[in-house]
Amino acid sequence: METVLLGLAVGLAVGAVVGLVGAGGAIIAVPALVYVVGLEPNEAVPTSLIVVGLASVAGALPRLRRDVSWPLVLLIAIPGIPASWAGTAVGQLLDPDWLMLCFALVMILAGARMLASAGNGRPGARSAEQGGWGGLALRGIPVGLLVGFLTGMLGVGGGFLIIPALTLLLRVPMPRAIGTSLVIIAVNSASGFAAHLDGLSIDWTLALSFAAVAVAASLAAARLAHRLNEALVSRIFAAVIFTVAAGVLVQTVPHLLPGQAAAAPADPPAAGASLASSRLSFGERSLNVLVENHTSEDLVISAAQLESGAYSGPAPWTPADGDATTLRPGGRVALPVNLPEAACGERETDFDAHVRLTLGTGRELVLPAEDPYGTVAQAHGQDCLQQEVDAVASFALVPDLEVAADGRTAVVRIRVTPSGGSGSVRVRIDSTTLLSKAPERPWPREVAVEAADEASVIELQAVPARCDAHGLAEDKAGTRFPLEVEVAGARSGQLRLEPPPEFTAAVYGFVRSACSLR
Structure with missing residues (x-):
């Protein structure tokens, strides 16, 4: 206006x-x-x-x-x-x-x-x-x-x-x-x-x-x-x-005017950095720092960390085998970093980020991190939403999957543990790429949880969403249940329930059996 x-x-x-x-x-x-x-x-x-x-x-x-x-x-x-x-x-x-x-x-x-x-x-x-x-x-x-x-x-x-x-x-x-x-x-x-x-x-x-x-x-x-x-x-x-x-x-x-000539252009940076995430790494609370070598010589990276005011501290990267990573001229490497606790509060958050590289010579190189897709802001929003939901209640998948005698349906259980404090949250549970609602037993449209409630269990009768051997073999998020949540007086958005390994194995076995897949 x-x-x-x-x-x-x-x-x-x-x-x-x-x-x-x-x-x-x-x-x-x-x-x-x-x-x-x-x-x-x-x-x-x-x-x-x-x-x-x-x-x-x-x-x-x-x-x-x-x-x-x-x-x-x-x-x-x-x-x-x-x-x-x-x-x-x-x-x-x-x-x-x-x-x-x-x-x-x-x-x-x-x-x-x-x-x-x-x-x-x-x-x-x-x-x-x-x-x-x-x-x-x-x-x-x-x-x-x-x-x-x-x-x-x-x-x-x-x-x-x-x-x-x-x-x-x-x-x-x-x-x-x-x-x-x-x-x-x-x-x-x-x-x-x-x-x-x-x-x-x-x-x-x-x-x-x-x-x-x-x-x-x-x-x-x-x-x-x-x-x-x-x-x-x-x-x-x-x-x-x-x-x-x-x-x-x-x-x-x-x-x-004399003396006001434009300054000579600065030397190009030795490297560039940008941020990216995948559906899998995002669920695991990690981001990929992409570093590109702009020089004509090798860059030896022994350590790196992502720094942003949106988080309580730096997000470090260290080589998995302890050896430094050598980046060839013109080459690019993805460095996965695990995100620390998000700095959530009422103040306006600065989502600008930069990458600090420690080179093999002991020299540090600080690079602005380009974030064309708003990766930091998206991850920060998810983390702060999770904090606000956890302040009301925690939601966790029960490892056991109860399969019906005919092998065509199974019961997924979600354990709800209220915090005992104050506040409320409304939750809607959606299907996954592997499991969907059983037609005869629809899932609850919406579940309201108060922080002062007693612990409870939500039961969901599920059937295979599809019978596709290739889709099952390539699955990345079929056992992560998406929750559409709305915290009273605060944020709303989608969270995913991270499954225990036993639950994932049970779901894969159920889908193979129900779909007669080998």
Whole structure:
């Protein structure tokens, strides 16, 4: 909700500027969406194109009959397409700071010329529109090429460049320049949005609410602009230009001063680390630390540990046979670490982690641990849920499996031992890949347990979930019963009951017998 409200405020400002001066939308919208609303650039750009395009259309509507030069729209927009490609290619070769400095200088020059124009009170020369198609093409096409090139090179919307070109180079009156600029911006926005359709990522609620406010503000500002004289609109436009140019200079000039050169790139890290888990290792409360050698020499790892504020201490790895592990250049190794007790509490948990390697030379290497799948957060959540459930009651599978005389059904027993303290938990027991509910004896839909209850046993009559010899041979979790638990006033989620070895062996024997498998 807060994001949408910020978007509405930004949309109001963008629409007002677009409707009043016929420009300024994209250069205001993109930074505002990134720095004020908090969008990522890949979302801000297409969102801005929607908003600025619709606001430009709205601002142009009241001006279509008398304030749009359609020949200039044609002559500036079409040549600007290939010119913008050329400008983009040149811009990619320039240092970003110098590129932005060029942008600021162009804005200052345009603002100064607009103020000079406002002081004169009239264009001061014959408009290019009065010279017929030949005169328009002779002066309009070069303007389109120049505007397209600078737009592509500087990476900004064309409104800031189009209006000065129309008023100063082609001597188009300000109201007509604004209307013509709005149509050109709408065309460019539609073209730019089409280029972003592949892999489009947009918050449509934000975009549409943003656009609705911008359109309304643009329509209101367009009507207001007709009541203002050209000199005042020129001064407003110049003020917007100077404001943007000042902001660019503040951000750019310090980077270009002597002694502010960018530091030399740091040497690449000797190794990289990331985290992963499997269904089996996760049930055993261990994670895999994946270490990759980025050097051209062997890395000899004699010890390692995973460190994170989410746990009470480090999670160590030591070689199973006591020998160090040698990691070849470009190679990767998985180091399993056993997780200590989770640090559960009301404070916000930091899930960032790093890996500390002890090399054969005695040197330590500390690496940030990439965790793209949220492995630490997931493991921490499971551990804290288990702690909260254990504070109410413990659940354990009884090792013995009671098989019926006909060998087709069996009774699974879960022993419930309340803690004797306070609190309650609700439990729903699900089937596994090997065992499911017997049709004639459904399992309890939900079991409520109080910490002050007496010890009890839950009985589940089960049948084989499938008769598949291959599935039985490859089984990893078929005897781990999943519990959907909800602790009163605390967490909820899924836990798995870890089976004793005797129970696992009994289940395998039961499934083979019931399914007539060898």
